[in-house]
Amino acid sequence: MPRFLHISDIHLGYDRYDSKERTKDFFLALQDVIRKYAIAAQVDFVVIAGDLFEHRSLQPNILNQAKVCFQELHEAGIPTIAIEGNHDNRPYGTKTSWLRYLADWYGLILLEPGDTALGEPVYEPWNPDEKRGGYIDLDCGVRVIGSQWYGASAPKAIAQLAEAIHALPAPTAHTIMLFHHGLEGQIARYQGALRYTDLLPLKQAGVEYLALGHIHKNYEEQGWIFNPGSLEANNIDETTYKRGAYLVEINAAGIQAELKQDYCQRPALRLRLTTRGQESLEELEESAIALVQQAIQSRKINPNDQPMVELRIEGQVGFDRLELDTRKLQQTLKQLSNALIFLLKYDVDSVEYASPLSDEASRLQIEQEIFTDLLAANNVYKKRAPNLAQGLIELKDLQLQGRSEEELYTFAESLMNQSVE
Structure with a gap:
């Protein structure tokens, strides 16, 4: 009964909030997941379905974070198999990437389809000496098939990949495939998502478990498509997403995929204050402070954890909206909550009055x-x-x-x- 860990969208080197501690969060999440749900769980292998890194260009410390994690897996005798995502794929026209570097020197199994434009077959078996290949047959009886980031050409690429899979020698037992792309209907404002019917050729080619990445929200479809979501929230909006890491077992009953969420993550809270236009400037500031204090007293915020907090102030105000010193208020609330990052969103309109006037008014x-x-x-x-x-x-x-x-x-x-x- 093979067991494996499916993770994706790790985004090592994340730097959106210009915080070294926040960047470190992404490494700590990956390390904790690997220790709890790969090494301690004694899985047969780990798969990463794209976006190990946030950027194609890396700082040395970010590369070292990946090395540390892969070294722990290597010492535990657990193979790590990955594909490129849109964040860490090779720049156009180049033959190398930091993922390729990790594959050449640090034991990562990077699965890459061949370049058919150069006459290469789509899928060659993994060659441990050359450290190249598009699929690998593991001793636990699982064939893992790779892909790459296809963007808008994904539907056409799927047809070609499915045809190539059909032509491969029969697998020993089970087939899983790594694919970095999103399915439609999962999140709003996502252009270019695949339809379920676009993916069906892969199932017809024998793929039993399609390990997706790209969308940072967890979802499953029809018992064979699985997307764990990102390990950490990439922005405050994503803190509401269900996400995590899949611990998967394939047995006589089929695929048993359990989403694991108990690992090192930065706590986050989103607060909202609605104004009615009756409050003075001082009353509005006092209400914002009271709301954060209430969140602390109710233990929604633990200042010792240095959480991420967002306060959204919306509605109407009975004064010039620019009179509120948002920078000063944000700093006050950040100190009160001891937040690592405190975001103050101030989206209000000044109250407007318009008395009706008759046409005969003087x-x-x-x-x-x-x-x-x-x-x-x-x-x-x-x-x-x-x-x-x-x-x-x-x-x-x-x-x-x-x-x-x-x-x-x-x-x-x-x-x-x-x-x-």
Whole structure:
């Protein structure tokens, strides 16, 4: 009964939030998964269905992270088999990559179909001396077939791959295939996803377990297509995705794939504060602080874990939206929660008032209503909006009469003093 670990979209070297600790999270997740669900579980092999790395160009420390993990698997006698994803595939026109380097020097089995444009067959068996090949037959009775990143040409490539699989010698027992592409209907705003019918030729060619990657959300389809999702969330939106690593056993009952999620991951929480337009600037800031404090008290946030936190403020405000110092508030909330990364999303509109005016309204009435609406949109002035509006009209009339700046200033000062009495 062969057992294996299926992982994908590891993204070593992830650097979106410009945080060394956050970059390290991706290594710690991979290392913990390997130790718990490959080495301790004594699997026969590990498969990586693309995107081991975040970038094609690597810093030395990121390459060393991969070496450390593969060395642990090698010392445990567990083969590691991988394919290229869209993040770590070879640049066009080149013959090498960091995955190829790891295959040449550190025991990674990188499965690559042949280049038919150069007259190479699609699939050659893995040659341990040359460290090249498109498929490998393992001692545990499993044939693992590779592929590469095909992008928009994936449907056409699948037909060619299925034909090539049909032509291979019969496998000893079971066939699994690694394929880095997404299935439609799993996430929004994903162009170029495959339809289920696009993948059927692979099943008809004998693939029992299709190990997918690319989409960072876990899903399964029809008992033979499996996508574990990424090991770590690549952004705050992905923290809501179900994702992890598949520990798989093939036995008399068929494929038993269990998604494992208990491993080292950065805690994350998304909070939302909806404003109604009645709050003052100070009240809004106090509400944001109180919301984070409540999350800490309810243990949704543990400051000792240095979580990732997002607070989204949305709705309407009764003041100029630019009056809120979002950078200062973000820093306050980051310190309060001890978050490694605190994201403050401020998406509000200033309250707008528009009193209905009849077609017969006089100029004075129009001025009165316009001034009143502008003042009522601000929490500081809205309670005295009608009186202040009348005062502004009188101030305008004084200016038109040619009154001195000193007189205008004195009138305006008197008006403002009345507004705060």
